[in-house]
Amino acid sequence: MPTSMRSATAVRGRRGGGKVLPEHARAANRALVLQALFTAGAMSRADLARETGLARVTISDLVAALIADGYVIERGVRAASGPGKPAILVDIARDGHRIVGLDLSGSESFVGAVLTLGGEIVARHAVPVPADHDEVLEAVLTLVRTVVADAHVPILGIGVGTPGVVDDRGVILAAPGFGWAGVDLAGRLEAELGLPVLVANDANAAVLAEHTFGGAGDDMILVRVGRGVGAGLLTGGEPLTGARFAAGEIGHVTVGTDGGPACACGKIGCLEAWLAVPALTERLAASPDPDAVLRDAGERLGIALAPIVGALDLSEIALSGPAELLGGALAEAAAETVRIRTLSTSHDGVRVRMSAHSEDIVLRGAAVMVLSDRLGVS
Structure with a gap:
């Protein structure tokens, strides 16, 4: 293929x-x-x-x-x-074909869906995320077989959004949360199902959905917050993947010189250790001042984003994840920090907002990947 x-x-x-x-x-x-x-x-x-x-x-x-x-x-x-x-x-012929999308970014479950060519979900399935890394790939295969069987019309292709660094052949170079390194997920799914498969980092898939279905501009960053933290970038309407396919891997950027929580990667004070949903939820539960915790996390996010906004002259920042955590105080603190740390004449108008498609954004981004590859539309 x-x-x-x-x-x-x-x-x-x-x-x-x-x-x-x-x-x-x-x-x-x-x-x-x-x-x-x-x-x-x-x-x-x-x-x-x-x-x-x-x-x-x-x-x-x-x-x-x-x-x-x-x-x-x-x-x-x-x-x-x-x-x-x-x-x-x-x-x-919007009902003549279907697209299968997989979102492997959830902390509790992997989600698969059958989508129309317009990005609407018509069927949804999920499987629990295995605790044992050796069982992750089989769980993905079980899910995709179930979703494909529920399509009932010809399938245009399969799109997958996954945590980790993914190369231009659909090989997952590194996904520590799954214990994956050099896993040819696209090739494995193609061999199993006989259908075209596209695989991308979940945040890179999400930013495509925000652009195609969410009305976002051509120069933006989408920050995806869940079990980890990653970002998808568009410049001039083009996805930015980087020389080693790791553009947007902001979760392990150190966001302060004041120490901070230990990160799973072994460093201290990574953005992910401040902002990932499990870590943030734990700190909120232990704090008498939840608003201060959220503002602190938002400031750390702004510290990570300011040089990216300045270097690429981005016009907006979209946040994808739990609105009760990311909206309000956290988003306001992030916007304020970005403005303080960038050139005011150029970046005072940078928007920080919640994505309108947070829950299904990776699934819909997977659909955009297939539409673009198979039909040339986006």
Whole structure:
């Protein structure tokens, strides 16, 4: 299977500078048509020609091929508004295929879902997170088999959001929480199910969902807080993965010189030791002043984010995780700290907000990965 089918790197991939072959041009035009329909909904072939800038004969050929492949359907005629034959509307066959998404970031359970091409969840399943690292992969396989069996229509692909550092082939280079190092999760799932699989870090998947379904801008960071802390980055609408696929791994950045709690990685005062849900919940339970605990955690988050905002000139920060912990005092303290520690003329307007899709954001991000890789839309 081609590498582009194996990882999330293909999402909004940058164009190469080589010779454009006819099959590449056709694939690009096909993606233009599907993107237009995905964004705007049903339209006529003439509308598509105007929207994409492609010739009408090209549009007719592409639409005919997409209908034959089951990705586009005719929706009937547009209501007549003048003389002449009413136009026939076409749209993505949103119910003709399903996407399977897996979210492996939960502290208590792994969650899988069947999603429509529009990112809506139509079926959901979960399995407990095993205590024994040796049983984690089998739990994932059990979950994905159950979800695939519940799709009932052809599956476009499988997207997986997982903790850890994931390379461009869907290999998990390091996921200490699972005891994984060099685990080819994409390859294992493809061999098991015979379907295209894309795997990404859970925060990198989440930021794609925030951009596609949450209306976020093109330059942002999404901080995912759960059993650990990670971040997904977009610059110019492109996902930023880094030279070693570890962009956004902010959980083990030391956020103070005043000591702090011990981290599972062996260091003292990592952001994750202050902000991860288990650690933060434990400190809140032991403190007579919960608001002070939340503001302190928010300040530590702001310390970690300020240089990233300054270096990349980001316009917004989205927080994904338990709203009762991250919203309010914590988010306010993070925003205040970022503003204090960055150039005021450029970054006073940086937004810090809760994601609108926190509960299902990784699942929906997994759907975006598949849509982009298989249909060229996002």
